[in-house]
Amino acid sequence: MTRIADDFTFLSVETWALCSPFLSPCKFTGIKPVTMAIYKQLPQVHLQTKEHDELLNVIDKIRSLGISHFVDLPQVIVCGDQSSGKSSVLEAVSGIRFPVQANLCTRVATELILRRTTETRTAVSIVPSRDRSDAEFKKLEKWGSAVNDTSDFPQLVNDAMAAMGVNKADRPFSEDILRVEHSGPTQPALTLVDLPGLFHAATQEQSTKDKELVTKLVTSYMNKSRSIILAVITAKNDIAGQVVLDRIRKIDPAGNRSMGIITKPDTLEGVDDKERFLKLAENKEIKLHLGWHVLRNRDPRSIDCSTEERDRKEADFFAADIWRTLPLSQVGIGSLRPRLSQILMDQITTELPGLIEDVETGIEESKSRLSRLGESRQTLQEQRMYLLRISQAFSTLMKSAIDGLYTNAFFGDALSDEGYSRRLRAVVRNTLADFAKDLRVKGDTHVIRDDDTRPQDVEWYQVSITRTEWLAKVQKLMSRTKGCELPGMFNPQIIGDLFFEQSQSWQMLARDYAKLLFDATRTTIELIIDNVTDATIREGISRQILNPSMTLIQRDLNAKIEEVLLPQQRGHPITYNHYLIDNIQKARQNRLKDQMLHRVRSYFGRSLDEDSPGTFTVPFNYSIDSEALVEALAQTTEVDMDRFACKEATDVMQAYYKVGRQHFSKQQ
């Protein structure tokens, strides 16, 4: 006895004798011909390595977790036209016989998991399709059955089909997967996915819809880039007419991950036909990277012929005629099993890094989706917790925005428009400054200008009026509100009247600016809400919490503003502000100064409209009559007492206007 390698079985001398013609390693699998001879003689013995098993088990375990739904797993898929002999191929590879119903072919994808163990066992289960209802899914998932005697297997399959509802006329094809785990001492370590047979035209039992369904199913499997396509072709039909080859041309045109199996070579008659298929088998016709294999399976008529007989007939067939030119590694079931195992293992090894990467990507993607969805909000408690969390975030940001503490990342870039809108305190302060300025600059109803000047541009609610016109107006008002005061004095009430008229626009300005500020707060609130919660919640919060609150606040705000405006609209002018006196005196002094300047100039012969009214030169030896000068300065300008009173009243009113009204009790 000779040991060839650690994992090989011991052989008899007779076997060795048969090995001599085969000297060079097979160019397809790299396995030495001696090994081929072993396969040929002892078809039930298969190479197993621990590593091989482990890899395969890992992939199958992953597949059983349902992961093939998320990432493409390396696998071998078996496709072919109907009646291409696909089921016999599977039977030959696996050693178990699938129930073959005449005219009706496999209706679902079948995962065939073959393993080598000491005990023989066959288990059947179902991987339900994702578009089953929850209830159906669970029910089918639970379905499972096992036998130890392979002859009971066909019944198991029929039971599974019944459970899936596949043999009913209205559901001939389904996306459920039938899972068959077959283990025994003579099994290869191999996993195959068998797909329903493709068909050309619709028949009585199978409609166009069925055809489309099958094509769609098979195409989807073929499109997975990590799948090895094992295409089964029958020598009984024309090469060109076989649909599966057409599919391969479209999906894997370079044939990088495809391998072909030719069945029923024994039906070939005529040298031409035989040569054509030989050429195909030699990979000279349709070039596939993984090559071709030829099988001669059990004749369906001789359904009871034993496995040993089948294998012997096959060996005889390939030893004769033109077929014997093909290397042993390419013909017969014995060499097919290890060939497939090796292909699958190579595929797994090559694809492993890419697979790990895909899984990692999938994990990242799931994590980000989960984080986007946020925490669960199914129970009332969870919902309240969530709202609580949002409200805390909202309050914090709102306070920061109001207090002018913009350290949070939420506030973004101050220079951008949006960043500015978030900084509510800044917005409010700037707006109020504008308000104060507007009041100051264009709050007066009457804009008093000096006589002989042109009317300025004023707002629509203002009137440009000369001093003379103004005084005339005041005089008129005064004459109608004369009380008991002496001439030259004025009824204090007139101050109030003048003031109220002058401050008419305040009400309008106040309301306009209040609206601006209110809108600004709304903008900030919306920006904060966008930041602390997501779109689905936002609408509910706005509608049910924010809007009602804001309406109340608006009402309250407007009421307060009217209250603040009230003093401008009626009552007596009251102020304890000492600035009032200052302002009155200042106003009087200014008026006096103007008059003085005017008189000084006219005395010295200059008019007031000169370019540099401050200085003027006096010629040398100019004499000044001091009495005349003082006389000029001390002149009283106003003889008319009423006009005098008007001017005084104006001064007071304007002074009061500046100061405003002093409340002696704090408003609530």
Added chain:
Amino acid sequence: MKKFVDDFSVLAIEERLLQKLPNILSPEAVMLLDDDVAKNIAAETEESRAERTRATEKLQGLQMTLDILRRLDHHRSTSKT
């Protein structure tokens, strides 16, 4: 005018508007909400729940897979002589 501006700014805008804002959606406000209202606003959609379940299952499955694959990869690279 000065007083008017101050009153407007302080009594109206500051007290009646700005200071009220943090409370429109405060924890206290949330605690006071009716159960129905809270549920109405915050309950997640069936879609969302289903999506979360799917994503969770996918994540668990993939993480298990990654463990398995990493162990395999590690084992293979360390057992190579």
